[in-house]
Amino acid sequence: MNILTEASVEKKLSPMKNEPNIKMRGEKVTVHYGEKQALFGVDLAVPERQVTALIGPSGCGKSTFLRCLNRMNDTIDGCRVDGKITLDQEDVYDPKIDVVELRARVGMVFQKPNPFPKSIYENVAYGPRIHGLTKNKAELDGVVESALKKAALWNEVKDRLQESGTGLSGGQQQRLCIARAIAVSPEVILMDEPCSALDPIATAKVEELIDELRQNYTIIIVTHSMQQAARVSQRTAMFHIGYLVEEGPTDKMFTNPDDKRTQDYITGRFG
């Protein structure tokens, strides 16, 4: 009685594999803003359910690369992206791709918390509603609650869901934005310096949250804090003037990096 299909065998074997699945991959990614070239042939693979940190001095192209991943650069005039970016081996710049759906799958959290000027509830409910993810109010309530819980904000706001999201503290607003990103069930979450406007306690809460979220999501974070990159990520990629300098396991990158530029940057020796 051998009715195990090949797929199910593979499924059983897959936890044995050490190599994580590659969720997103950039191949020879080149970006121009008008005449100015911002990225030069970046190759970077992002493993599934891990946190990948992008580091480098200002203007190195790390945010530009991040914004290519869910085509946020489309909104910038004169921005041209060449090369290939894939999500589950699917080309995200394929003309057949629905960009709105892409951004639901690849969500984003920005540097400054930017809640909508609406209630806490509406901030989270907005995405699922416009994407038609829920059938009725009760289901939507469930999605909002679950997203706020995952963002570790539920206990602080459950009694005032109708109050304005902009009335929360900076750290709470940022977690609200993370809840908003989670509410549409993304697969990848992009974070562009999510803690740069937060105090150390709010930062610690967001870092704790990142650590929990990586059980279910693939996270790519741009940060200027070396310690933060070292704390939250499993892999680190170092950018410099538009080039990917070095990429590898975070533990190695912060104790014994290969490239002199990485060494100089993380040890505070950049000229």
Add this chain to the structure above:
Amino acid sequence: MGEHTVTSFDDDLEHIQRLINDMGDLSGTMVSGAIRALLTSDSALAQRVVSDDAIMDARQRELDDRAITLIAKRQPMAQDLRAVVGGIRMAGDLERIGDLAKNIAKRVSAVGQSPAPRNLAHGIEGMSEMVLEQVNGVIKHYIGRDGDALRDLRAADEKIDVKYTSVFRELLTYMMEDPRNITSCTHLLFCAKNLERIGDHVTNIAENAYYVVTGEQLPSARPKFDETAQAALAE
């Protein structure tokens, strides 16, 4: 290596390196002083070695303080982090070398009371030269950032282990020849063992220094040649 954007960071790191250098010099002085005191029954010199140990301890405490403060203030990364953590560990080994030298110095008066220690300590003199070369070399190679030399120096500890075995046998022979030698020879045996332990601390320092300099760990296996257990059974 380039300079830090924050120049006081460089000053802090240099200060730690200077302390390691000072402690290395002091450990060399203490070991050579202790052996010279032993061979010439010079109790004044022995006393100086004992008091030098207090300086060694103070240096180590200063280095620990500075290293902890540096970590708290600067959150060093990569080679800086390795230098600070490696510095703490190397200082620990240097401090232990100081303790062992002091222990040799303390035995000077006990050995001196017995007849003709000079003749008995012949093997120890040769051994101490080897150990001293290692002690002075390890700090020199660390300051010179010479990973290859550190690896070779670590391997050279094997010769000290072999020498220790031969000193052990030599002292056993003296004891069997004339039981009046037993007190002196037992003290000398402890001195030889202390020298052998100093050699082991030097290999620890070489391993830490190699890691600081290269970012790689030396393989853990190193040939061991302490055959005194077998020698004792064979006699």
